[in-house]
Amino acid sequence: MKKKFKCEVDCANCAQKLQDALSRLDGVEAISVNFITQKLTLTAADERFDAVLDAVVKKAKQIEPDTVITA
Amino acid sequence: MTAKQKRMRLRILAALALFAAVLAADRLLFPERLPTAVLSALYAVPCLVVGWDVLQKAAVHIVHLQAFDESFLMSLAVAAAFAIGAYPEAVAVMLFYQVGELFQSVAVGRARASIGELMSIAPEYANLETEDGVSCVDPDEVEVGSVIVIRAGERVPLDGVVLTGESWLDTSALTGEAVPRHVGASDAVYSGCVNGEGTLRVRTTRAYEDSTVARILDLVENASEKKARLEQFITRFARVYTPVVTVGAVLLALVPPLLLHLPFGDWVRRACVFLIASCPCALVISVPLGFFGGIGAASRIGVLVKGGNYLEAVAACDTMVFDKTGTLTKGSFRVVRLLPADGTDAEELLRAAAHAEALSNHPVAKSVLEAYSGSVDPSRVTDGSEIAGCGVRALWDGEELLAGSGRLMERCGIAYEPCGEAGTVVYVARRGRFLGSLLISDTLKDGAAEAIGALKAAGIRRTVLLTGDREAAAREIAAQLGIDRVDAELLPADKVARLEAILGAERSGNVAFVGDGINDAPALMRADVGIAMGSLGSDAAIEAADIVLMDDDLRKLAATVRIGRSTMRIVRENVAFALLVKFAVLILGALGLATMWLAVFGDVGVTVLAVLNAMRCLRLDQK
Numbered sequence: 001m002k003k004k005f006k007c008e009v010d011c012a013n014c015a016q017k018l019q020d021a022l023s024r025l026d027g028v029e030a031i032s033v034n035f036i037t038q039k040l041t042l043t044a045a046d047e048r049f050d051a052v053l054d055a056v057v058k059k060a061k062q063i064e065p066d067t068v069i070t071a
Numbered sequence: 072m073t074a075k076q077k078r079m080r081l082r083i084l085a086a087l088a089l090f091a092a093v094l095a096a097d098r099l100l101f102p103e104r105l106p107t108a109v110l111s112a113l114y115a116v117p118c119l120v121v122g123w124d125v126l127q128k129a130a131v132h133i134v135h136l137q138a139f140d141e142s143f144l145m146s147l148a149v150a151a152a153f154a155i156g157a158y159p160e161a162v163a164v165m166l167f168y169q170v171g172e173l174f175q176s177v178a179v180g181r182a183r184a185s186i187g188e189l190m191s192i193a194p195e196y197a198n199l200e201t202e203d204g205v206s207c208v209d210p211d212e213v214e215v216g217s218v219i220v221i222r223a224g225e226r227v228p229l230d231g232v233v234l235t236g237e238s239w240l241d242t243s244a245l246t247g248e249a250v251p252r253h254v255g256a257s258d259a260v261y262s263g264c265v266n267g268e269g270t271l272r273v274r275t276t277r278a279y280e281d282s283t284v285a286r287i288l289d290l291v292e293n294a295s296e297k298k299a300r301l302e303q304f305i306t307r308f309a310r311v312y313t314p315v316v317t318v319g320a321v322l323l324a325l326v327p328p329l330l331l332h333l334p335f336g337d338w339v340r341r342a343c344v345f346l347i348a349s350c351p352c353a354l355v356i357s358v359p360l361g362f363f364g365g366i367g368a369a370s371r372i373g374v375l376v377k378g379g380n381y382l383e384a385v386a387a388c389d390t391m392v393f394d395k396t397g398t399l400t401k402g403s404f405r406v407v408r409l410l411p412a413d414g415t416d417a418e419e420l421l422r423a424a425a426h427a428e429a430l431s432n433h434p435v436a437k438s439v440l441e442a443y444s445g446s447v448d449p450s451r452v453t454d455g456s457e458i459a460g461c462g463v464r465a466l467w468d469g470e471e472l473l474a475g476s477g478r479l480m481e482r483c484g485i486a487y488e489p490c491g492e493a494g495t496v497v498y499v500a501r502r503g504r505f506l507g508s509l510l511i512s513d514t515l516k517d518g519a520a521e522a523i524g525a526l527k528a529a530g531i532r533r534t535v536l537l538t539g540d541r542e543a544a545a546r547e548i549a550a551q552l553g554i555d556r557v558d559a560e561l562l563p564a565d566k567v568a569r570l571e572a573i574l575g576a577e578r579s580g581n582v583a584f585v586g587d588g589i590n591d592a593p594a595l596m597r598a599d600v601g602i603a604m605g606s607l608g609s610d611a612a613i614e615a616a617d618i619v620l621m622d623d624d625l626r627k628l629a630a631t632v633r634i635g636r637s638t639m640r641i642v643r644e645n646v647a648f649a650l651l652v653k654f655a656v657l658i659l660g661a662l663g664l665a666t667m668w669l670a671v672f673g674d675v676g677v678t679v680l681a682v683l684n685a686m687r688c689l690r691l692d693q694k
Contacts, residue, residue, distance in 0.1 A: 011141065011175075012356035016306060032296050035356070036183060036363050041296075065131045 001049050007033060007040035007060075008068040021063050027052040040069060072177060079173050083166065086121035090162050093117060097159075107156065114158035118149065122165035141350045144317065148343040151324075152667065155336040160667045164347065167668065171675020175352075178682040179360070192244040192263040192284055194228035200272070210262075210279040221271045227264045230282045231273035232257060238269030245287065246622035247373030263287065286613060290375055294366045297378025301642060302358045309351035316657065320345035323661065337663060344660030347670035348653055357645035357681030364688025365638030373621040374631050381617040384600045386635035389580030391531050391628070392570055394594070395538035395545065397587035398604050399552065399625070400513040404434050406442035410490060411507035420507040424499045426467040427474035430455030435495060436463070438511055439474075458482075462497070473500040480505070494544050512544065515551065518626050523552045525629035530636070532580075535573065537566045537594075567593045574598070585628065587612070602628065634691045641688055645681040652677045 009015045015035035022031045030043040044052040060067045072080070093113045097105065104110075119126075122145075129146035145168050152161035197210045200218040210228040213219060218234065221227055227240070239251035242264045251267055254260055260273055263284035279285055298306075324342035327333045362379030369376045376382050396402050409417040425443035428436035429452045440447065455465040461482065462475010473483055480487040480498050487505045490496045494512035498505070523534060535556045538545045545559035558569050574582050574597070584591070584598035592615040595601030603616035604623060613619055620627050656673035659665035665673075 011352050012359070013141065013309065013350070013352045016309070016355055017140075020310075034296070036179075036360060038183070062135045065128060 001046045002043040005040045006070045086117040089117035118162045144346045148346040167671035174679040194226045197228035229275045230277040231275040234272045236271040239267035240264040299379040299383040316349035344670040348656045353649040353678035361642035361685040368691040375619040382635045386639040387581045388583045390533040390582045392535045392584045394586040404438035408510040415506045427472035522625035529629045529632045
C-alpha cells in the first residue's frame with residue numbers, strides 16, 4: 001500500500017536526512033520525504049502498514065523533533 | 072508571512088535592538104573591559120532571544136546522537152565563540168543565521184504557494200444526481216456511470232460525457248489554452264476544467280482517482296521524485312561534505328594549538344568558520360527547487376513534465392523526431408483537388424464519389440462527403456461494400472460505382488490515369504468508366520511551420536519526419552515545414568527501428584520523439600525523451616510519454632525546450648555559486664582570513680540567493 005501524508009520539515013537537508021534514515025527502517029518498502037511539497041509518501045505491506053507508520057513517525061521525531069506528520 | 076515567520080521577525084528585531092544596546096554599552100560606556108562574566112551574560116541576552124530554539128534543538132539532537140545537524144553545528148560555533156571571548160561575533164552569527172533562515176523560509180513558502188496555484192485545479196465537490204434530488208458529495212465517492220450536474224462557474228469534478236446541456240469550458244488550468252472549448256451533448260468533458268455559463272448534466276466515465284485531474288496532480292507531485300543526474304550528484308555530495316568539513320573543523324581547533332603550540336583562540340575561531348560553512352542547505356535546496364520551478368512553469372503552459380530528469384534530458388536535445396499524422400497534421404483529411412477525366416465535369420465526379428462513399432465511415436470517405444455541397448440520398452445507394460485497403464463499391468440507382476486506390480481500378484479492369492500528385496488519391500469509376508480522381512490530403516496543424524522554426528531557434532539542430540505515408544506526400548510536408556530529413560512509407564515497427572538507428576548513430580545531444588501517443592508508445596518509450604501531443608484524456612500517452620503537451624499546440628515544444636535549458640542554466644548557476652562560496656570561505660577560514668560573519672553569509676546568504684535564483688524558474692516563458 002502506498003499512502004501520502006503531510007509532513008512539515010524545516011529544511012531541505014533535514015528532509016533528505018529523514019528520508020535516508022526512514023528508508024532503513026524495517027518494513028519500509030519505499031519512502032520519500034519531499035521538502036518542497038511537504039509530503040511524505042510511504043509504501044509498506046498492507047497488513048503491517050499501521051505498525052510501520054508508527055515506527056516512521058517515532059523515528060522521524062527522533063531525528064528531527066520539529067517534524068509533524070499528519071494524514 | 073505565516074504566524075511562525077512573523078514571530079521570528081519580531082524576535083530578530085528585538086534581538087537586534089538588544090544587541091545594539093549591549094554593543095554600545097560595551098564599547099562606549101565601558102571602554103575599559105568589563106569582567107568576562109558580565110560581558111558574556113550581557114551578550115547572551117540577545118543571543119538567547121534570537122536563538123534559544125536553535126540551542127534547544129541542538130540539545131535534543133545530541134540526546135538522539137544526531138550530530139551533523141545545522142542547529143548543532145551553529146550552536147557549537149556560537150558556544151566556541153563565547154568560549155574564546157568573541158561575544159559580538161557569536162551574537163552576530165546567531166542573528167545572521169536566523170535572519171537567513173527566515174528569508175529562506177519565506178522564499179520557499181512563496182515558491183510553494185506558486186506551485187500550490189497549479190495544484191488548485193482539484194475539484195472540491197460533485198453535484199450527484201440521485202432519486203431524491205441533487206446532493207453535494209466528495210468527488211471520491213461518485214461511482215462510474217453516475218449522473219452529475221455541473222452548474223455555471225463550477226469546476227468539472229470528474230471525467231464524463233455530456234448528457235444534456237451546452238456550455239463553454241475553460242480548459243486553461245489543464246492546457247494553458249485561453250480560448251474556451253465548446254461542449255454539447257455526447258461530448259467528453261475532463262475534470263479540472265471550469266464550466267462557463269451553461270449547466271451540464273454529465274454521465275461520469277471514470278472514478279476520481281483515474282480522472283484527468285487526479286492523474287495530473289499525481290504527476291506534478293511525483294515529478295520531484297524523479298531526480299535529475301545533477302540532483303543525485305548534489306545529494307551524494309552533501310552526504311560527504313558535512314562530515315568531512317566538521318572533522319576538518321575539529322582538526323583545525325586541536326592540531327595546530329596542540330602540536331605547534333599556536334594560540335587556541337585563533338584556531339578555534341577558524342574552526343568555527345568551518346563549522347558554519349559545513350551546512351549543505353544551499354546546495355540541497357537550490358537544485359530541486361529549481362527543477363520544481365521549471366516543472367511548474369511548464370505545467371502553467373499546459374505541458375506536463377514527469378520529472379526533473381526529463382527536463383534535464385529535453386534541455387540536452389538537439390534532434391527531434393516527429394510522427395506525421397495527428398502530430399504535425401490534424402489527422403483530418405480534406406479534398407484538395409478534383410481531377411476529372413476527359414468528358415466528365417468536376418461536379419459529376421464529386422457527386423459520384425460522394426454517393427460511392429456515402430455508406431462508408433472511413434476518414435477519407437468523410438472528407439469526400441464534406442467536400443460535396445449537394446445532398447446525398449442514402450436510400451438511392453444500395454449494396455455498399457468495402458474492399459479492404461482498396462476502396463468501396465456501391466450501387467447508385469442500380470449503377471455500379473467504384474471509388475478507391477489504383478489497385479482497385481486495376482482489379483476491376485478499369486483503364487485509369489494514375490495521378491502523381493502528393494497526397495492520398497481516390498479514383499472514381501461509374502459503370503466501368505473512369506470518371507477521374509480526387510486528391511485528398513491531411514491538413515497541417517495551425518502553427519506547425521512556426522513551431523519547427525521556433526525549435527530551430529531554440530537550438531534543435533536536426534528535425535526528422537517518420538511516416539507511413541507515401542514518399543511524395545511526406546516530402547511535401549517536410550518542405551512546407553522546413554524539416555531536415557524524411558523517412559517515408561514506414562510500417563509502425565519500422566518507425567521504432569528508424570528511431571533506434573538515429574539513437575545509435577554518433578550524436579552530440581539527446582533525441583526526442585514527438586508523437587500523438589495513439590500507436591507510437593514504443594517509440595515514445597525508446598527515445599531519450601518521449602513527448603506526447605494533445606493528450607487531454609488519453610491515458611496511453613500520459614503513461615508512455617515523459618513529457619505531455621495537454622493541448623495540440625506544437626509551438627509549446629520550443630517553449631518546453633527553452634524552459635528546460637533555462638532551468639538547467641539556473642540550477643547550474645546555483646550549484647557553481649554555492650560551491651564556489653563554500654570553498655572560498657573554507658580556504659579563507661583555514662588561513663584565518665575569513666570572519667564568522669563571512670561564514671554565515673557563506674551559509675544562509677548563499678541559500679537565500681540560491682532560492683531566489685531558483686524561483687526564476689517559475690516565471691520562465693510566461694507568455
